[in-house]
Amino acid sequence: MCCVCEETSPNIMGFRRRSHTMGIGSDSKKWRARMNGYHYFVIFLCGSLVSLLMFALLHYVPSYRSLPSRVAPHHLPDGRFLQIADEVRVLEPYMSAIKIPDRIDATETSSGRNDQYDTNEQEALSSLKMATEMKLMGKDDKALRLFQHALALSPKHPEVLTKYGEFLEHCQQDVVTADHYYYQALTVNPAYSDALVNRQRTARIVEHLDQKRFERLDQKRDALSSVHAMNAALKRAEKEAYIQHIYHSVGIEGNTMTLAQTRSILETKMAVDGKSIDEHNEILGLDAAMKYINATLVNKNDFITMKDILEIHRRVLGHVDPIEGGEFRRTQVYVGGHIPPGPGDLSILMNRFEVWLNSEQSFLLHPVKYAAMAHYKLVHIHPFSDGNGRTSRLLMNTLLMRAGYPPVIIQKQHRHKYYDYLQIANDGDIRPFVRFIADCTERTLDLYLWATSDLSNPIPLLAQESMAKGIPLIDGFEENVSTTTESGGTGDTIRIGTI
Known part of the structure; x- marks a missing residue:
């Protein structure tokens, strides 16, 4: 504005308008920025409240969970979902006889079952x-x-x-x-x-009668102990029994390798065509575990500890599942009609098992009964996700070898009896299982004694023993002769000295 005429200059008026406009725009931007921050906070707060409300409705309101239209129905998994590696192939022979219904009939009531x-x-x-x-x-x-x-x-x-x-x-x-x-x-x-x-x-x-059976086993054990350790026939028998033990032990679990294929894998470490990697690794794992037992535990002048059992299992499963090898299972498993203890109880149960294993009361038992009970107790606890049967049989044979007995061979064709006697033990009577192990021990002793004796004088008990097919055991022991089974593999009868 001019001080003389009191008129405003156009330049000055434009400057004022620009200044006024710039001031208003700056304030407007600051206000918008502040309001945007409030909006975000309000939106976040509303979202949190809605989430908390939905959480309360889903988890704390009983009437909401009872609405069938809003909650998806829960179905029990089928039998295959609960199976583990140890039992899948073991239960195969029974699957044809056991028919699992596809669904549960809703109309079936308890009164109908009664x-x-x-x-x-x-x-x-x-x-x-x-x-x-x-x-x-x-x-x-x-x-x-x-x-x-x-x-x-x-x-x-x-x-x-x-x-x-x-x-x-x-x-x-x-x-x-x-x-x-x-x-x-x-x-x-x-x-x-x-x-x-x-x-x-x-x-x-x-x-x-049980005591007489144990005395007869002791007599045969002493007779075998009298054979010199460097006897050539005994060495061949031990080597053959080693292969037989692996063949039958993995066969009980469902391994389909024949005796000749098992021998080839152990002697040449070459793969067999048409067989899975797991079946190869099961044989190699059992071989590693048996070598560990022979090198350390058999001559160990000390107790069998938890660490020893874990080391056995680590080698049994080392080639199949190195992560689970030597580790207690962390999930619940289901084995046929037996539901083992939960994973949270394994540590306490295995510690009690270790105490029993090294107790004076256990040492007073006959070695065969002691080994059979140790086998049953370990497999009943079922501490591992896989390999429980193989580990239990190896522990049993460790205890027997420490007592001067040869490692017992449980033949694969007897696995149905083997599992039946374990189930009977679960029902409360362990004596039939102990007698079954005693029979297997006596059969193994007879084979060793037959292999190291004059073949013109076969053991009478062995000559009277017969297999499931009605063929006397003595007829299956011709050197370098293998019996063919229905599945095309080498014979199930144990042959000694055929290396």
Whole structure:
């Protein structure tokens, strides 16, 4: 503005307008920036509140979880989901006989199952009555089939167990099996008088028979110990038994390698066409574990510790799964009808097992019974995700070798009996499993003694022993002759000295 005419110059007016406009724009930008920050904070706060509200609805409001339209149904996994490496191939022979339903029928009720149970029990008692009549008539063959039918229908009925035991004791002269059925009947009903009276009569007889069996094993062990360690026949037998042990032990778990293929892998370390890598690695892992046992544990003048068991397992699984080898499992597993302890209990149970393994009470047991019980206890705990059976059998053989026995060979064709006796032990009676291990020990001792003796004088017990196919064992021991099985592999009969 001019001080004389009091008029505003256009230049000055433009300058004022620009200054005023610039001031307003600057304030507007600052305000917008501040408001944007508030908007973001409000949006974040609203999102957090909505999230907390949804979380409360999903997890803390019971009525919301009960709405079938909003919650997806939960289904139990099928049987294959729960299987582990140890049992998948083991259960294959039973899969054809066991049919797992695709789905659970919603209409099936507990009353329906009880009706089925009552029907089976009535049919079992009817069959039991007919079996008793056949027994009185002297028709033992028909009576035996009827008793077996009744037992299959109602395997936990004390009367069926007791009557069948009486038939086996008096008509079949099988006191050992009869005593086992009396024991099972008392397990179901401890107050069942007939089973109690029968068991009081048979318990001492069975104990005496078991003791005689152990004495016979000791005599054969001493006879084998008298053979010089440098005996050529003994060395060949030990080498063959080493291969046989690996072949049968992995075969029990479902390995499909034949005896000749197993021998080839151990001697040449060459792969076999058409076989999986895991089957090769199972053989190599068991070979490494046995070498470790022979080099350290057999001659160890000390206790068997937890570390020793873990070292055995680490070698058994070292080629198949190095991460799990030598480590306790961290998940729950399911083995047939047996549900092992949870992973949280393994440390306590294995520590107790180690204490029992090295206790004075255990050392007082007969070596075969001690080794069999150690095998069962370890496989019952099932501390590993895989390799439990192989590790348990190796621990059993370690204890036997420390007592002067050769390593026991459990033949693969006997694996059904092997698992049946383990299940019977789970039901409360470990004696049948101990007797099974004693039989395997005696068979192994007979093979060693036969291999180191004059072949013109075969062991009478060995000559009388027969396999499942009815072929005497002695016929399967011709040198350099292999028997062909249905699967095309080398024979299942153990052959000594054929290297």
